[in-house]
Amino acid sequence: MLRVDVFKQLGEFSVDVAFTSEGRVTGLFGSSGAGKTSLVSMIAGLVQPDRGIIAVDSDVLYDGSARIHVPPHRRRIGYVFQDARLFPHLSVxxxxxxGRRMNRLTRDPAEETRITEMLDIGHLLDRRPGGLSGGERQRVALGRALLSQPRLLLLDEPMGALDEERKAxxxxxxxxxxxAGDVPMVFVSHDADEMRQLATQVVMLKRGRVAAFGGTEILPRIIPAA
Incomplete structure (x- = not known):
């Protein structure tokens, strides 16, 4: 379960959002500037809210009234950005x-094999990121996040920089x-079709506020051209 009830003033713009989701994939949907990235940055601990609470299951990650602010590296949250952000000088x-080394985790060869097979990246292990396609880089970024053993995975527009072929x-x-249901996810997108295909619950944001919350039926329908 993910519980978010936060307020943050960002210049003339503010984020004031509250929801509780038990979905496998919680979608944050809205147009550019709706507050999606600001909200996931607060969940990740990269931005501290002015007040409120953030909790994953029974673990409180932020509570303004109790002065709790768990730093990002202790939240056990995987974060996949739009541009993958792989280290170009390192192999796949x-x-x-x-992520495993930064979190001082013991190697688990069976889990490494499971994830590389699930993401179909085993044949890429000796290559450098510069020689990969955009889709391959995003799959490696997903694998890196999963191998850090996160309790929550944040996907911030993971297909936003890809062309239609790479999205597919x-x-x-x-x-x-x-x-697979191993790790609950928060999926950020402004694309209703992507959201409809992946999310199990949707938080629709507009100008930093929750405009609607529910299943994918709340997403706007695309009207085909005549």
């Missing part, structure tokens, strides 16, 4: 191992990740 195998390439892997 070394990039995958980075990575979407099945995101569905596979959702259906």
């Amino acid at each position: 195998a070394q990039n995958l191992d980075y 390439e990575i979407l099945p892997y995101l569905k596979r990740l959702r259906d």
Whole structure:
């Protein structure tokens, strides 16, 4: 369960959002400037709210009234950005191992094999990020996040920088990740079709506020051209 009830003033813009989600994939949907990235940054601990509470299951990550603010590296949250953010000087195998090493986790070869097979990246292990396609880089970024053993995975527009062909390439892997049900996810997108295919619950944001909350039926319908 993910519980978020936060307020943050950001210049002339403010985020004032409250929801509780038990979905496998909680979608944050809205147009550019709706507050989606600001909200996931607060969940990750990269931005501290002015007040409120953030909790994953029974663990409180932020509580303004109790002065609790768990730092990002202790939240056990995986974060996949739009641009993958792999280390160009490291091989794919070394990039995958980075999260485990930073969290001082014991190597689990069976889990490494399971994740590389699930994401179909085992044949890429000796390559550098510069030689990968956009879809391959995002799959490696997903693997790196998963191998850090997160309790929650944040996906901030993971297909936003990809063309339609690469989106079609990575979407099945995101569905596979959702259906495996190992790690709950927060999926950020302004694309209603992507959201409809992946999310199990949707928080629709508008100008930093919750405009609607529910299943994918709350998403706007695309009216085909005549």
